[in-house]
Amino acid sequence: MLPVKKYWEDPHVLHVNRREARASYIPYAGQAAARAGQRGGSPFYQTLNGSWKFQYYPSVTQVQDGFYDEKADISGWDELLVPSCWQVNGYDQLQYVNVRYPIPVDPPYVPDMNPAGVYVREFNMREDWESKKKFIVFEGVNACFYLWVNGVFVGYSQGSRIPAEFDLSHVVKKGRNRIAVMVLKWCDGTYLEDQDLWRYTGIFRDVYLLAREQVHIRDVFVKQTLTDDFSQAALNVELAAEGSAEVKLELQDAEGKPMGSTAAVIDAQGCVELKIENPQLWNAERPYLYQLYISCGEEVLRFPVGFRRIEITDGVFKINHQAVKLKGVNRHDSHPELGQTIPVAHMLQDLRLMKKHNVNTIRSSHYPNDTRFLELCNEFGFYVVDEADLECHGIGRAEDWAEGAFHKLSANPEWKGAFVERAVRMVERDKNQPCVILWSMGNESGYAENHIAMAQWTRGRDSSRPVHYEGAAPIYKGNPDVSSLDLESRMYASVEDIRVYAEDESQTKPLFLCEYSHAMGNGPGDLKDYWEVIYRYPKLMGGCVWEWCDHGIQAKTADGVPYYAYGGDFGEEPHDGNFCIDGLVTPDRVPHTGLLELKQVIAPIRIEEEDLKKGLVRLTNLYDFIDLSHVALRWKLEKDGRAIQQGSVWELSAAPHAEQLLKLPYELPEAQAEQLLLTISCWLKDETDWAEAGHEIMFRQFELAAAQAAGASAGGAVPGQGAGGHAAGIQVKEEAGTLTVEGFDFRHMFDMHLGAFTEISRHGVAMLAAPALFSIWRAPTDNDMYIKKKWQDKGLDSAKTKVYHCAWKREGEHAVSVEVRFSLTGYNRYPYLYGEAVWVVDGTGAIQLDSKIKVREDLEFLPRFGLQLTMPQGMEEVEYFGYGPHESYIDKRQSVKRGRYRFKVDELFEHYIMPQENGSRFGTEWAVVSNALGMGLAFQASEAFSFHAAHYTPGDLTKAAHTYELSKRKETIVHLDYKMSGVGSASCGPELLEPYRLNEKEFQYKLTLLPVFKEDGY
Incomplete structure (x- = not known):
């Protein structure tokens, strides 16, 4: 039986013999060492980090008495690094819980099977410490612990993530010493530490010894006052001493220049004042730090001083009056x-x-x-x-x-x-x-x-x-x-x-x-x-x-x-x-x-249109304390995804919260059908401690219409469009429910029972590996957590097409149309939506879809609506004009730029730990999915659409709980969505905002599919 009291179930006992809390510091032997701040460089500091002997017990009741004795045999114990957590070293149970306690709720009591870990190590005490006071500091121990040194009980502490300091002066000796620590997984403090995290245990932060002079400064509180105009500052330094201490205080600026000093004698407690004229202020944008050095005997303590005033005036939070x-x-x-x-x-x-x-x-x-x-x-x-x-x-x-x-x-x-x-x-x-x-x-x-x-x-x-x-x-x-x-x-x-x-x-x-x-x-x-x-x-x-x-x-x-x-x-x-x-x-x-x-979204610079025809833009400096002189600006004018003019502006000057009008020296081309894109990027001029020179702070894009031509597009022509064959006559025949349409260089097949294309080809190259289907399901995102249940309860994840009517007719010599009336529905459910789709194939091989959709009135907003295509193995090349380079959604698209992008299919995929909808591209004007030779399908809609290509179906992503559970398909799954609902933050936040929901009850979707050989278009 252990000779310790059961402090771990007594909310009135928070510690035994623990020193009073104090300011954080390490004593050094001089100003230079104190300024360097390297703990190991102090002769008054000794780390106890490293390998400790360790024994784990499933319950504290199993711990054998005597382990803390100087002579206890621990040769057969495990070795465990300190600092560390048990659970990632193979001891105890890894466990993640959020709002629930992992134990029965019976405060202050915890389970009798309360895991314990016993740590033991030996250390040598330096000879020059013999005349000094000796302390041990545990920066973090979860959840509570008992401490022995040389067989003597020293104390107890709980409160996992704040230091615990003990005086060892009476128990340590010259030469070899043995320290023993028993850590318990749970205590009454566990009821106050129910954070949303993995429940870790052990000595998980640093442990070290401090040697202090018999008379020393124990605590310091550096208070400051500033005049309203910040022209003067005073440091009122409250000191707590052990004994009557002679102290010297010196304040230095960031370059080490002395700004003032004073001396005093502190008898237990006292206050010393230092004054400074026109101090430089500290803030997050310009973190200017002075250093305060406090000398007492051989020791020097250093404290950073950042002059700033925090206040609330008229309901506004301010720092330094800003x-x-x-x-x-x-x-x-x-x-x-x-x-x-x-x-x-x-x-x-x-x-x-x-x-x-x-x-x-x-x-x-x-x-x-x-x-x-x-x-x-x-x-x-x-x-x-x-x-x-x-x-x-x-x-x-x-x-x-x-x-x-x-x-x-x-x-x-x-x-x-x-x-x-x-x-x-x-x-x-x-x-x-x-x-x-x-x-x-x-x-x-x-x-x-x-x-x-x-x-x-x-x-x-x-x-x-x-x-x-x-x-x-x-x-x-x-x-x-x-x-x-x-x-x-x-x-x-x-x-x-x-x-x-x-x-x-x-x-x-x-x-x-x-x-x-x-x-x-x-x-x-x-x-x-x-x-x-x-x-x-x-x-x-x-x-x-x-x-x-x-x-x-x-x-x-x-x-x-x-x-x-x-x-x-x-x-x-x-x-x-x-x-x-x-x-x-x-x-x-x-x-x-x-x-x-x-x-x-939170970028510290805002760029707005002033008069783009004249090259005028307005910059607003959203920094609170610094101007824009550290920022340079790049601009680029693009046509059809290619830069036609560009330049830089190196001198920006807007003051904090001020504006600056800027004229960019571009010239708009003569009237033309294409639209132009203007991209403006702000970046760091010089390298900093946290970023390289040229790091982009933010960007902004604008569309410029050089001419108001109908159908003008910033994306330009679709690659391969119009190349190859011509609008010759077509041959159409229906046999066994399959409609075959053949032209100069293409052949398409339409299943009249499924109401869907089953083959699209050009020059014999197959573009489909499965029927084209309408789709409303997406793999739920984590933020779909609550709406997902409604969607699945209604069976949206298993929606199937029901064809009511399918008929075709010739549209002259060069085209054929197929009219399909259909619904999407699930098991034991009324249809979710009804649709009418008209497919037209013309003599070039282009397929035009015109669909009209009516959604059931009582249905929640849809995850998506669009066309799902399964393209054959080898269709790995993706080119599109839209937002990139990464995924984007209707409510998550501030960080993407419009432009022309090329990727492999796998490069579009975002690897979330829990597989879910990912990689879609909002606002796509056109896209092409092809093989390495450029043979594939081009997609274009009358209005920008949401585009997605992957080697997984929504069902694949829905079923998998981890990325490693996904089995990559050889085929490429393409989604061409009229709309995709936004992603929101509803897993813990409010419901998805109305503007970002696909909750229209009637809409029309037009889309063009064209088999292309891109290389023929260059």
């Missing part, structure tokens, strides 16, 4: 192989990607991140919403969201200390980080007295930053006292909801969308709509897309095929499936097209 829009993402700690252990290189990868995609804000969902991440945010320039490690989502779920259920823990006075401590430890650690602009009191935990106490303590400790907590929103029923909260916050409010709030004069707080526009799978599809409204109203301060990355875990099938696993793939129960695959980037940080869309 209204700022937070263009953010929610970011979990997530690594596809290491779990929640995040290397610095991985943090840098995330931040550089975010910066490249115009993100300026990060919500640390839903817990404080590693302190080094915040230090990087200071340097790169990000606004951070620092969030307490607090979420008790499952409390509401356990009672099926009964009245008051969600607030049970927040309203329980027995848990007040646990709630408040989570704010205290976050604020004390991060209070000196300039990037932190908002304190968040956690996430989705109800709202009552305990949350109010958190917010009140936070405001009392740090009045310089607003306090946020979404759980107090009026949509939740609970305590109405929100006076301690400075913002109004919402999750997944609709565009209309935020507009109504912005126009409500009784609402005096700025509105922050802490989560919006769910980026799961093929999405999000509503970003443009949100940001049009956010920019329109000053009271709307922006928000954070959910979320940054897919939380897939690198895994392999039994056959060794690599894939990204999600909930349920490890046999765990309960689990929440692929709801963790909901990011803007893949687990290995490849951007999804949703991130490209976000980049364009």
